[in-house]
Amino acid sequence: MTVLRGRLSIGLNDQNHHVYEAGTLLKIPFQTKMNVTNLHPETLELIVVKAPAPKS
Template sequence: MVEKVYNMTYSDSKTVEMLISDENVHYIHMIFNKGEGLPEHFSNSNVYMTVINGTLSIGLDKQETHKYNKGSILKIPFKTKMNVSNTHEETLELIVVKAPAPVK
């Protein structure tokens, strides 16, 4: 078999799972219920964030919080301050791709 297969979790509870972590890319699946999210942090690579379900509330650097609906794809530059959360009733599901993969 040439390909390697990865499987995402399907859940209604908070999930942050690193599906792929290699020298090329980090591919992360996240699920957040209302009031959940990530601690404020700085991006450690270029971040590509896809909203699979729900509405993403995100504050970047000194901007006010913006909201992005299902189907939105964000490109966030390296070293950007990020505040990611779900402030809505509907479950938020994201795919986050970091490329190139962050160097530890």
Template sequence: MIEQVFNYSTTDDFAVEKLIFDDNINYIHMVFNKDEGLPEHFSNSNVYMTVLRGTLSIALGDQEVHRYPKGSILKIPVDIKMNVKNRDEETLELIVVKAPAPVK
């Protein structure tokens, strides 16, 4: 078989699944319920976030929180302070791609 196949969960429960971590990209599936999210951190690569469902609440750098509904794709540069949360009742589901893959 030439291709590699990766599967992600289809749960509504909290999830941060590191699906593909190679020299090219990091491909991460995330699911957050209300008031869940990531610890505040700085982006360690260019980050591309796709909102699959729900509404993403995100503060970048010193900006106020911005909200993005499903169907939104964000491009965030390297070395930006990020605060990612779900502030809504509906489950938030994201695909996060880091490219190029961060140097370990």
């Protein structure tokens, strides 16, 4: 997950939210629960890449 613009507020598994600024690259392990929110007034823009794709 790459933050392009704004600030990302994300809680992973049962952790509290952490804030990441634009330009941050996050590597999130497979089967990690994510609680992604925009808690700030500016627009949040991000890219999510899932690789490899999960198997059925």
